[in-house]
Amino acid sequence: MRFRRKQIYAAAWALLLSIFVARNAPVLITHLLHEKIIPAKPNASMDHFLEALLLVREPTTRLDEIFSRLPAGSPILFVSARNNDRWDFVYSAVCYLTWPRKIDKVELQPNERFSADMFPGTSVLFCGTPATNTDARSRESIGPNLTLIAPR
Amino acid sequence: MITAVGIFAALFTILAAGFGVMMLLIRRRPGMWEAFALAWLLGTATVSLALWTGGLFIRGIALQMMVAVICMIFAALGFSHWRKFPAPAPNTHSSKTGEWIFIALFLLELAAIIVVSFQHTLGWDGLTVWELKARFAFLNGGALPIAYFADTARRFSHPEYPLLLPLTETWLYLWIGACDQFWVKLLFPIWYAATMSILWMSVSLLAGKRWIGWIVVLIFPLVPCIYSAPGGITVGYADLPLGGIYLAAIFYLLRYMENSAPEDFALSVVLGATLPWMKREGVILWMVLSIGSAFWFWKKRDIRAALCSLLPGAAIIAAWSIFLRTVHSVPSRDFAPTSWAILKTNLARVSGIAREFFLAISDKSLWDFFWLLGLVALVCILLRERTARSAALIWLLLAPLSCYCASYIFSAWPDYIAHIDTSLPRLLMQLTPIAWLLIALALRSTSTLPSTPPAPRPTAQSAHGTDCS
Numbered sequence: 001m002r003f004r005r006k007q008i009y010a011a012a013w014a015l016l017l018s019i020f021v022a023r024n025a026p027v028l029i030t031h032l033l034h035e036k037i038i039p040a041k042p043n044a045s046m047d048h049f050l051e052a053l054l055l056v057r058e059p060t061t062r063l064d065e066i067f068s069r070l071p072a073g074s075p076i077l078f079v080s081a082r083n084n085d086r087w088d089f090v091y092s093a094v095c096y097l098t099w100p101r102k103i104d105k106v107e108l109q110p111n112e113r114f115s116a117d118m119f120p121g122t123s124v125l126f127c128g129t130p131a132t133n134t135d136a137r138s139r140e141s142i143g144p145n146l147t148l149i150a151p152r
Numbered sequence: 153m154i155t156a157v158g159i160f161a162a163l164f165t166i167l168a169a170g171f172g173v174m175m176l177l178i179r180r181r182p183g184m185w186e187a188f189a190l191a192w193l194l195g196t197a198t199v200s201l202a203l204w205t206g207g208l209f210i211r212g213i214a215l216q217m218m219v220a221v222i223c224m225i226f227a228a229l230g231f232s233h234w235r236k237f238p239a240p241a242p243n244t245h246s247s248k249t250g251e252w253i254f255i256a257l258f259l260l261e262l263a264a265i266i267v268v269s270f271q272h273t274l275g276w277d278g279l280t281v282w283e284l285k286a287r288f289a290f291l292n293g294g295a296l297p298i299a300y301f302a303d304t305a306r307r308f309s310h311p312e313y314p315l316l317l318p319l320t321e322t323w324l325y326l327w328i329g330a331c332d333q334f335w336v337k338l339l340f341p342i343w344y345a346a347t348m349s350i351l352w353m354s355v356s357l358l359a360g361k362r363w364i365g366w367i368v369v370l371i372f373p374l375v376p377c378i379y380s381a382p383g384g385i386t387v388g389y390a391d392l393p394l395g396g397i398y399l400a401a402i403f404y405l406l407r408y409m410e411n412s413a414p415e416d417f418a419l420s421v422v423l424g425a426t427l428p429w430m431k432r433e434g435v436i437l438w439m440v441l442s443i444g445s446a447f448w449f450w451k452k453r454d455i456r457a458a459l460c461s462l463l464p465g466a467a468i469i470a471a472w473s474i475f476l477r478t479v480h481s482v483p484s485r486d487f488a489p490t491s492w493a494i495l496k497t498n499l500a501r502v503s504g505i506a507r508e509f510f511l512a513i514s515d516k517s518l519w520d521f522f523w524l525l526g527l528v529a530l531v532c533i534l535l536r537e538r539t540a541r542s543a544a545l546i547w548l549l550l551a552p553l554s555c556y557c558a559s560y561i562f563s564a565w566p567d568y569i570a571h572i573d574t575s576l577p578r579l580l581m582q583l584t585p586i587a588w589l590l591i592a593l594a595l596r597s598t599s600t601l602p603s604t605p606p607a608p609r610p611t612a613q614s615a616h617g618t619d620c621s
Contacts, residue, residue, distance in 0.1 A: 045273035
């Protein structure tokens, strides 16, 4: 009787684990067969996220190149709409790429405007919001969602 | 080619340091799987601690060479110890065809994990919390710049998080000479392999059958969360490596409960001490582990051992806290300071937390019915296996789980439910290996072994582990 109970117990566990394997092994195998290996590039992960958000190719190379042209020590001001999680990653990426530059963030309320003219020595990055400046500072677009107003 | 040589040098130095530390702690020649797992877990801790402490004084090539020399000194000391002990007795299990089939399947599983890891990019936190620190440290010659810790603009990257993972990534960068978000992913399958080696040894010990160990190791990656969710092995987070270290510390604690070998105690204490160095939640895991082992020693009336078990972990927690205060680190904004007033105010959250917890563990896309298996195992153990060991395992699973859930009472997020949704699945992942141990313990009742499986008592003369060589 005891031996039989043990057999039923073992069979129940074997059944449970078999069902678990049967349900999940095909998913993992499909995943393995259908997903592609990511490109073997130093910025592969950052580019993956930024490409989708900024709609430009190789965004980190582009951003690196643009930031390298900014005056040494020039701080960066990142301007985006409040409560828009989409741009949080872009802000993180800018913080990541611009180290050790000083960086700050301004979040705008709906219909609020921000003028880059108030910060003449600062590079202002407008993300997902229209860039506004009235003076002759150089303006550079990085895709449709990011605009840099460089300091004079 | 240069990248390959750099990767080899970084991994070799880590494993050499870990091997040395391991051999200084044990009195036998370990088997292959155990040696690999301990070399990796102890090696990453050694290298990251050496980089952190060394980086307080020197930087650049001098720091890299100093840490490399430390690794080689540990390796040399370890090797001289290793030579003193006889080779492990030939393992009769290894020659069985079944064992070799399992090993082949395990190697296939590792290959699949490497492929799946390179199919995914680093995740959001993998990049902006962990790899970001590695990059900043690399750009600063191997040491995180002090200014980073007080930089409020970059507080999203949690400067207060401990550095085991990011400094291990930095070590790789120092050797390949550049930051590389592709090759850094190679580190995570190694942590996975180390975790699986320990899981196999643990399950073999608990279930008393090596084949049950292999079955659990082969089923482990089928939990969807492991390969396709934030926190999984593919996205460069610290959660599964933390779970692996916790499992290893538990394994040696359980072995110590079986055979009272001082080396198992030492390994459990040292591995436990690295928990707070891996991630903030590691403090909770370390406390739970320490309370468990302190209770064991208190029952054996060995107060000195209980205190000794606390010292290394407490030293690491204290050192990191002092460092953060000294550099005026930006505090975390995720949790409010614990106080009775906040507890009373937020007590109503308990029902919400319980509901979210239930939703999290029953999320089929992340877990399928894994946690149901865990629950069934828990019931089976309570009905059939009321031993000190099973009580310890249940404590080591349920205590951190309760602490994790209770911590949301103090969540400082405006929407604490969003906080739970974002982080709880990752916290659960840290406990996945130990939940598999519970399942293994329940499976033990299906085997025909006597109630207490023979755990090896390692000695210099007859040294052998539960693993195969």
